[in-house]
Amino acid sequence: MARRGCSENGVFIMKLRINEIIKNQKPKGEICAFKIHGQELPFEAVVLNKTSGEGRLRAKSPIDCELQKEYTFIIQAYDCGAGPRETAWKKSHKAVVHIQVKDVNEFAPAFKEPAYKAVVTEGKIYDSILQVEAVDEDCSPQYSQICNYEIVTTDVPFAIDRNGNIRNTEKLSYDKQHQYEILVTAYDCGQKPAAQDTLVQVDVKPVCKPGWQGGPAFVSPLRKGSWTWCMEAARPILKSA
Missing domain, CATH: 2.60.40.60 (Cadherins)
Known part of the structure; x- marks a missing residue:
């Protein structure tokens, strides 16, 4: 043969x-x-x-x-x-x-979703906020497998691992920034980048901080036309004689 x-x-x-x-x-x-x-x-x-x-x-x-x-x-x-x-x-x-x-590395990686969205609570460090995923149509393991992901947007408090898991690198503050939009790309094992980046939107949810005890307290607007309220049940305050 x-x-x-x-x-x-x-x-x-x-x-x-x-x-x-x-x-x-x-x-x-x-x-x-x-x-x-x-x-x-x-x-x-x-x-x-x-x-x-x-x-x-x-x-x-x-x-x-x-x-x-x-x-x-x-x-x-x-x-x-x-x-x-x-x-x-x-x-x-x-x-x-x-x-x-x-195989010839003719196909570029493509994300399964054009955009991803997640909501996080301020003040927390997450091991994984969400996972993005890309695929490649080449036939060989070298060119069809995704070997790396990268955050394209600079100066953002996020990191991504080779499996597409996104985490925050510092505690996020709602007062500082309500929402983050970051672009992510993927590379196959031949180092060919994705033909189109995917958009990841991370919304920061504020921690409930009532301003006074015994009733509702106004916190801050989330978006135009809506408001966030913190409710705390009234309870007696005991004082010693």
Whole structure:
């Protein structure tokens, strides 16, 4: 069996030599053809030197690893024969050819969601606020796996790990900033970045801080047209005589 690798979208696959194909039975005279046995295979074999039997196996059309990762087929060598028809040609034994298609990093990572949103409470450090996830359509592990995520937006109190988990690096304050919008990108293991960044929105929820005891206390507006209230049940304050 002859084993070869080829890159998808390539043309030249391998050189053929008559001594690689012929074992016990050798066609007499010059070699006029190599024939591939198989249906709808994207390969062809051409003779380069009739005397030496050297040929070339090449792709007839672009090879796509995402559609098919490998091919196995039979090839035979034919001599020029004595008659005008191919039926008079003598042929060699059959040889098995196995071709593995090498992936090209043609696809960029793509996020499963165009945007992500989370709500956190101020004053807390989270191990993970949310997780973003990207995928890649390439066929090989090297190019189809996501190896790294990165926060593109600078000067924000967040970090992201290689699994896409986002955490805050410091305690957040509602009074300082109500909302953060950060852009995140992903890299496959060939270091190709995502074609489009994803948007992550983190809303900061204030901690309830009543201003006086025994009734409702106004805190601060969350957004235009709505208000946040803290409610605390009235309770007696005992004083010693």
